[in-house]
Amino acid sequence: MNLFKFLNEKASVEAQNRLLKIVAIVLLFCLCVCSLSLVYALNYQRVIIVPPGLKSASTITGDAVDEHYVVSFARYISQLAFTFTPGSAKPQFEELLLSFSPESFPQGKVMLYDLAERVAMTKLCSVFYPHKFELDQKARRIEVTGNRLQSIDNRAVSNGVVTYMINYAVNDGKFAIIELAEKTDNNRSVKK
Numbered sequence: 524m525n526l527f528k529f530l531n532e533k534a535s536v537e538a539q540n541r542l543l544k545i546v547a548i549v550l551l552f553c554l555c556v557c558s559l560s561l562v563y564a565l566n567y568q569r570v571i572i573v574p575p576g577l578k579s580a581s582t583i584t585g586d587a588v589d590e591h592y593v594v595s596f597a598r599y600i601s602q603l604a605f606t607f608t609p610g611s612a613k614p615q616f617e618e619l620l621l622s623f624s625p626e627s628f629p630q631g632k633v634m635l636y637d638l639a640e641r642v643a644m645t646k647l648c649s650v651f652y653p654h655k656f657e658l659d660q661k662a663r664r665i666e667v668t669g670n671r672l673q674s675i676d677n678r679a680v681s682n683g684v685v686t687y688m689i690n691y692a693v694n695d696g697k698f699a700i701i702e703l704a705e706k707t708d709n710n711r712s713v714k715k
Contacts (some may be wrong), residue, residue, distance in 0.1 A: 588693050594656045596622075596698045597665045597689055604635075604703060605651035605671065605687065612642040624692055624699035631700065647680070649673045665689040666706065 582589050603619040616635035623631040641647070653669035671685040690702040 588696070588698070590658055590660070593658055593660070593665060593691070593698070596691075597656055597658075597667055598653060600689060600700065600703070601651060601653045601667050601669070601687070605669075606649060607642060608648045609643050609646050613639045619700075622698065622700050624694070624701055627701050631703065634703075645675055647673060647675055651685070663691050663693075663701070665691065 582592075600619065600622060603615045607615055613636075616639050620628065620632055620635060642649075650672045651669050652671075653667050655666075655668040657666040657668070659665075666686055666688055668684065668686045671681065671683065672679060673681045686706040688702070688704050688706050689700060692699045692701055
């Protein structure tokens with residue numbers, strides 16, 4: 524009889540082990556499905572932003588942004604970088620440096636601080652009226668064309684149409700400037 528009892532207990536334990544294996548496999552499958560759905564949700568999450576400068580909502584999905592967001596940032600950058608007076612140049616350029624990517628920050632800092640020194644020394648005033656934004660999202664480049672008027676002591680030094688190139692990156696939804704340069708006639712760019 525002890526043998527019969529032993530065999531029943533053994534069969535019962537084997538049945539419990541099979542049931543536990545099935546439960547473990549089901550839990551593992553559920554964990555995999557939850558992990559994959561979490562990865563999908565993180566990669567394709569959308570953030571809708573309406574900062575004060577924008578007139579409508581902009582969508583950011585991962586590192587992809589809509590055209591309205593990029594053009595709004597180009598307009599903001601143009602205002603900070605290309606319209607200045609001797610008194611406003613340095614604070615504006617310091618604010619503009621916050622938009623530079625970490626890799627291009629040192630070059631941008633040198634370029635903008637040199638320009639701020641020249642502006643203070645020569646008392647140069649510059650006004651830029653952008654009227655055309657050409658966006659190439661694959662190359663991550665914006666060409667801003669507009670009228671620029673530069674003057675020293677209320678005398679016009681230069682007045683004409685100028686095109687600036689802004690190379691940018693979007694890292695985790697944050698717009699970052701890679702390069703800021705003036706486009707010349709022969710399609711080469713000269714750093715501002």
